[in-house]
Amino acid sequence: MSHERYLLLYMKHANAEGAGIPIPITLEELSETLHCTERNVKLILKKLGEDGFISWTGGRGRGNRSQITFLQPREKLLYQLAQLTAQKGEYRLAFELIDQFGEGTSVRSQFANWLNGHFGYRTEKVDDQDADILRLPVYRPILTLDPKDLYYSFSAHMVKQLFDCLVRFDRAADQIVPALAHAWESNSHGTEWTFHLRKGVFFHHGRELTADDVAYSLNRLQGSSASGWYVRSVARIEIKNKRTVKITLEKPNWLFPRFLCSPGLSIVPHELVEQDDHFWEHPVGTGPFHFMEWTADRFTMAANTQYFGGRAHLDGVVIVIMPENTFEYSKSWEQLLVDHDLREKEPKHGWQKIESVCNGCSLLTWNLGKQGIHQSADFRQGIDLLIDRSRMIRELGEDLIYPARGFHPNDLAASWEDRGDIELAIELIRQSGYDGTAIRICTYGIHEQDALWLKQHLAVYGVNITVQVETWETIREPHILRNADCLLYCVVFAEDEVCFIELYEQTGNFLRTHLDPKISGWVKNTIDDALASKEYVNLWQRLLSIEAKLKQEHMVIFLLHKKLNTYYNPNIKGVGVNSLGWIDLKDIWLEQASEPSS
Known part of the structure; x- marks a missing residue:
């Protein structure tokens, strides 16, 4: 408090003169600055003097003003205060x-340079014991830790640290492997699935996992906006015994075990969720880390020492939620960080780099539930042809890497040079009857830069664009989605088939919200046909037919594929990027320096 009061007085009364120069002043002036009585001013001045901040000489006699001398330079003191606060x-x-x-x-x-040494992996004393702590700065909030409300990859990633699913998809082996369930089987139609739970799996509060938790966790998703689509075909869930659950579906779904790998289907302790209205502010799961603290600034977890999948090497993780306007100072931070929305960062000398192509793309979706010129297929195709994606990459650069012709990057993406047909595009827009009315692109976060580029680029051809920038939270408000002519955002596929279906099934998903109402039924039937196919190739062909229709009718404009860069200290081992595009925290460890020989 003394620091802040000193800085407030300094800013008001000493900025011109600086520290060390006596300044004539009255108690009345100080009272106005501090918004308190003259009696309290005297107490504050006494405290500031005792703490070595000021020298005070009271005026004696009528007409003699008091003098205050500021002893600490503002910049030095503010820097120290920022450090203490952090x-x-x-x-x-x-x-x-x-x-x-x-x-x-x-x-x-x-201060940002000082943070270089504050973030990262370090060994600290916790309760007189050495503890390996990883601090990671991120530039977005954790919006929820409730599996049924997951929309964004970062929230899903944090859920994966605290909770587990019945099964897990092993990307390296390309197969589903046991997690909370050690075995499972289905009937010959893919409509009945039975899961057998491991023994000795405990929630963080000490109770053993049972079939009741599984049934409750899946049943509570019914009707939820984000994760309810996973269970829309679930007819009933039967608890056969303490460790066996049978799930009956209304329709065949041979992809159902893949659904169950998703963070949205994480298993929660039924009695705590039912009894505690504030459970999601201090969640309890079975995952590799358990909850410690959640504030506006940070989210803290500690290792689950009894984790059935093997104890994490880290003892604790602190996720620091930084103000968005501080990103510009992050370029030299020692950090382990993947963020789909951060631009390229230069690594520190000797650091290792993981570079990969993001499994997804940026895109524009047209709001086909709203009237406007964008209802014209000619207009939509004309806009698609006008966008020079290769030029967009050259001019915006950084993490943009390939023009997109569909949702997924493929082996040909690197060699495709985007060449639009300008003459055809202009003719199509003319045929659509476009009269220059503004088209509203709604976006959020770092996508603003792409939207502004499109505005400038399309203006050359007489297309009037307005850009409406929202936040992570406000972009999902119903009136925002209804009033936008189109949305610019990025999709990332954590699990290809499941996330592909999510685009069309999830309530609140941008693409589903803007899908042409006339083809929504066809999309749903096509997905059901795909899920009923036991042959993987047939399943994918049916799903890709939806993408082909969207592309053929220009309901979606695919823009760009992006790359992900992760820089990390080479002494930090076990660094891997999971299906959500974030670092797997459980397997990270620090290679300690060798002890000197005696």
Whole structure:
């Protein structure tokens, strides 16, 4: 408190003169600055003097003003205050203080450089014991930890740290492997699935997992906006015994075990969720980490030492939620971080780099539930042909890598040069009857830059674009989705087939929301036909026919594929990127330096 009061007085009364120069002043002036009585001003001045911040000389006699001398340079003191605030975990407040008191100083950049050593992997003393702690800064909030409400990959990633699913998809082996269930079987039609639970799996609060938890976790998804689509065909769930669950489906679904690998189908403790209205503020699961603390600044987890899948090498993880406007200072942070929305960062000398092509793309979806010129297929095709994706990559660069012709990158993506037909595009737009009315592109986050590029690029051809920028939260508000002519965003496929279906099935999913109502029924029937196919090739052919129709009628404009870059200290081992595009925290460990020989 003394630091802030000193800085407030300094900003008001000493900015011109600086520290070390006596400044004539009255108690009345100080009272106005501090918004308190003169009596309280005297107490504050006494405290500031005792703490070595100021020297105070009271005026004697009528007409003699008092004098205050500021002893600490503002920049130095503010830097120290920001450090102390961050060390208490109040990172957001630290930047707010810098914004409030740091104008005209270099404190913000100094503070960011100090954070270089604060983030990353380090061994610290916790309860007098050495603990390996990983601190990771991110530039987005954790929106939810409830599996039934998952829309964004970061929230899903955090759910995976705390909870488990019945089964898990092993990407390297390309097969489903046991998780909470050690075995499972189905009938010959793919309509009945029976799962057998492991013995000795415990929730973080100490109770053993049972079939009741599985039945409750799946039943509670019915009707939910985000994850309800996974269980839309579930007819009933039977608890055969303490460790056996039978799930009966209304229609065949040979992909159902893959559904059950998704974070949205994580298993939760039934009695805690039912009894505690605030359960999701301090969740309890069976996962490799257990919840410790959740504030506006940070989310803290500790290793689950009894984890059935093997204890994490880390002892704790602190996810630091940084203000979005601090990203510009992140370029030299020592961090383990993958973020689909962060641009290229230069690694520190000697660091290792994981580079991969993001399994997804950026795209525009037309709101075909709203009236407007975009209802014209000619107009939509004309816009598609006008967009020069290769030029977009050259001019925006950084993490943009290939023009997109569909949702998924393939082996030919690197060699495809986007060449639009400008003359045909202009003629199609003319035929559509376009009269110059503004087309509203709604977007959020870093996608704003792509939307502004499209606005400038299309203006050359007489297409009037307005860009509406929302936040992670507001972009999903119903009136925002209804009023947008189109949305610009990015899709990432954690599990190809499942996420592909999610685009069309999930309530609140952008593509589903903007899907042409006339083909929604056809899409649903096509998905059901795909799920009924036991042959993987046939399943994919049916699913890809939906993408082909969207592309043929230009209901979606595919834009660009992006690359993911992860930089990490070479002494940190076990770094891998999971299906959600985030670092698998459980397997990370630090290679300790060898002990010197005696």
